[in-house]
Amino acid sequence: MKKFNFKVLLALATVLLISMLVAGCGGNSAKEQPASQSEGEKLKVGFVYIGPVDDGGWTTAHEQARQYLEKELPYVDASDYVENVPENPNDAERVITQLVEQGNKIIFTTSFGYMDPTIKVAQKYPDVKFLHCSGVKTAENVGTYFGRMYQARYLSGLVAGKATKTNIIGYVAAYPIPEVIRGINAFTLGVRKVNPEAKVKVVWINTWVDAAQAKDAAVALLDAGADVIAQHHDAPGPQQAAEAAGKFGVGYNSDMSKIAPKAVLTSPVWNWGPYYVETVKAIKEGTWDSTPKYGSFTYWGGLKEGVVGLAPFGPMVSEETKQLVEQEKQRIISGEWDVFTGPIKDQKGEIKVPDGQKLSDQELIEMMWFVEGVEGTIPQN
Amino acid sequence: MNQEILVAILATAVTAGTPILYAALGEILAERAGVLNLGVEGMMLAGAVSGFIFATKTSSPWTGLLIAMLAGGLLAAIHAFLTVTLKANQVVSGLALTMFGTGLSGYIGKSYVGMPLPVPFHKVSVPVLSDIPFIGPVLFNHDPMVYLSYILVPVLWFFIFRTRSGLHLRAVGENPAAADSMGINVFLTRYIYVIIGGMLAGMGGAYLSLHYVPSWMENITAGRGWIAVALVIFATWNPVNALWGSYFFGGIDALGFRLQTMNVTISPHFLKMLPYLFTVVVLVLVTKRNMLNRIGSPRALGLPYDREER
Known part of the structure; x- marks a missing residue:
């Protein structure tokens, strides 16, 4: 047995090496091109991604914004981005540090789990600015940013409320966290604005990525009488289930009509481009600061800033509905009204937000209750 | 709970269990021969992505399935080479295979993420049988790959326990020196x-990308390969038990979702834990029973065979 040890090690090393090479090719495609000396004057901006740039959802949205940034600001070199970075402290810290060492002066870390690693690296490099997406911790040189996706979800709720005939709308939800709950509530408020009889049934699936399970959850909702399926999940599985059943759906993250053209009414989508341009400009001009002005976020843009929006409507959406959506959109953009303006009742029918009052940003960020019209429970841990 | 909902849950259990079933059947064969292959997840992913790519290119899910089998078998061949010929540690090689398969599938599937499949496996009702009340809609209103698994399970059982080649297979897993x-x-x-096992794992992966979802995204298996590995122990290396086990494991989530639509909440963490919990329980039971009457783990499982050490 002993004499084989060397051979075995060699063979294993080969397999590991190949797999690392392959993973590496897939992961860091853009990193291998160092900025040439002639571009030394450019402002380098780096990006840390949780998924692959073509995940068709969350990371794709950030990647499109990165390309937009490079196009809009000629003095920016945003060629350093790293895909598939795990959220554990070791990997995240290593990647962020590496980006700093490569000369990036501004670094966007685009997933919640990079929060502590970002803060930690930022302490070591006070002259580099860090922007962390969706987090709650800021520092002198660390700002947080997020989008008011709930506004777009409210608009998509209007469309779903008009489309339902059974008055049951299914909602496939990833995890019971405030971001998801806020979205369900806003969506339900939209649905019930146009259709006070309708209910939104929620099924938690406790995964962001398992498309097959998301689809099963959607099928369970369809069997329970739902005829529109909305989702807060990264994969289009629920939309495919709606399409297969001949029902409608509301996608998420990116325009999901490509995969389920007969079902998808619209999809609430992210559009980070304008924010990235604005922030990089502000940092260059020295007008940027990291104070959390919106609850725990340095920046929390919505429909008005164009950070969130709706993907193009499917052909089944009527002109009347489109007009209504446009009207409500303008009402939110003008600032005269926002989604969580009272009166809003909770599931028990008790007034939670009195008439004329508005939930504060911090209350929205910590939201852990359902509005009236949601059928489902928030699991207590 | 009315009958309609029960039928829906059971039918979903069959669909959800099928990818696990294929992978578990493959792993049963490999382990019966004495080779532990923890690369199931990687082989499933390789099958899922290559099956999807070829099914897209040829507009035929059957071509996709064939390629998926080849891909799974190819990865398994690496494992066989490392562990049988080079006598490497089976656990390490299997884990490496999972990492390799995960990375490789993500890499070659990049431009296929989120694309619809032109022709997936469609549901085909079996004439006559699907009209049987209750049993018909649960078992006989599925796609061809489910029916294929219905045939495969008894055939494999018969092969392993009732044929000469099956006896040889078991002998190699129990006592390779004596078999030699x-x-x-x-x-x-x-x-x-090991290679046939890999082909079956590839089919399990392809079931996800060619019928269940049907599309490709990174890590589409989401841990089903590991459930299959646990299931092999749960099934005491018996294909028929693997059938029940996979439907049971597959049905747990389906049941959880249905209960939620009826406003009954069971902790999803608890449900996700169940397959592994049951595996531990079965492992304890089997081990105890083994003291009296050895049924279960092939005795030479995980051990490389070296003729010079006989």
Whole structure:
């Protein structure tokens, strides 16, 4: 047995090496091109991604914004981005540090789990600015940013409320966290604005990525009488289930009509481009600061800033509905009204937000209750 | 709970269990030959992505399925080479295979993420049988791959326990030295069943990308390969038990979702834990029973065979 040890090690090393090479090719495609000396004057901006740039959802949205940034600001070199970075402290810290060492002066870390690693690296490099997406911790040189996706979800709720005939709308939800709950509530408020009889049934699936399970959850909702399926999940599985059943759906993250053209009414989508341009400009001009002005976020843009929006409507959406959506959109953009303006009742029918009052940003960020019209429970841990 | 909902839950259990079933059947063959292959997840992913790519290019899910089997078998062949010929540690090699398969599938599937499949496996009701009340809609209103698994399970059971080749297979897994002295080619046998096991894992992966979802995204298996590995122990290396086990494991989530639509909440963490919990319980039971009457784990499982050490 002993004499084989060397051979075995060699063979294993080969397999590991190949797999690392392959993973590496897939992961860091853009990193291998160092900025040439002639571009030394450019402002380098780096990006840390949780998924692959073509995940068709969350990371794709950030990647499109990165390309937009490079196009809009000629003095920016945003060629350093790293895909598939795990959220554990070791990997995240290593990647962020590496980006700093490569000369990036501004670094966007685009997933919640990079929060502590970002803060930690930022302490070591006070002259580099860090922007962390969706987090709650800021520092002198660390700002947080997020989008008011709930506004777009409210608009998509209007469309779903008009489309339902059974008055049951299914909602496939990833995890019971405030971001998801806020979205369900806003969506339900939209649905019930146009259709006070309708209910939104929620099924938690406790995964962001398992498309097959998301689809099963959607099928369970369809069997329970739902005829529109909305989702807060990264994969289009629920939309495919709606399409297969001949029902409608509301996608998420990116325009999901490509995969389920007969079902998808619209999809609430992210559009980070304008924010990235604005922030990089502000940092260059020295007008940027990291104070959390919106609850725990340095920046929390919505429909008005164009950070969130709706993907193009499917052909089944009527002109009347489109007009209504446009009207409500303008009402939110003008600032005269926002989604969580009272009166809003909770599931028990008790007034939670009195008439004329508005939930504060911090209350929205910590939201852990359902509005009236949601059928489902928030699991207590 | 009315009958309609029960039928829906059971039918979903069959669909959800099928990818796990294929992978578990493959792993049963490999482990019966004495080779533990923890690369199931990687082989499933390789099958899922290559099956999807070829099914897209040829507009035929059957071509996709064939390619998925080849891909799974190819990865398994690496494992066989490392563990049978080079006598490497089976656990390490299997884990490496999972990492390799995960990375490789993500890499070659990049431009196919989120694309619809032109022709997936469609549901085909079996004439006559699907009209049987209750049983019909639960078992006989599925796609061809489910029916294929119905045939595969008894065939594999018969093969393993009632044929001469099956006896050889078990002999190699139980006592390779004795099998060798009987004139059975231990190395060849192990190669064959590890590779067939990989092909079945590839089919399990392809079931996800060609029928269940059907589309490709990174890590589409989401841990089903590991459930399959646990299921093999749960099923005590018996294909028929694997059938029940996979439907049971597959049905747990389906049941959880249905209960939620009826406003009954069971902690999803608890449900996700169940397959592994049951595996531990079965492992305890089997081990106890083993003291009296050995049924279960192939005795030479995980051990490389070296003729010089006989």
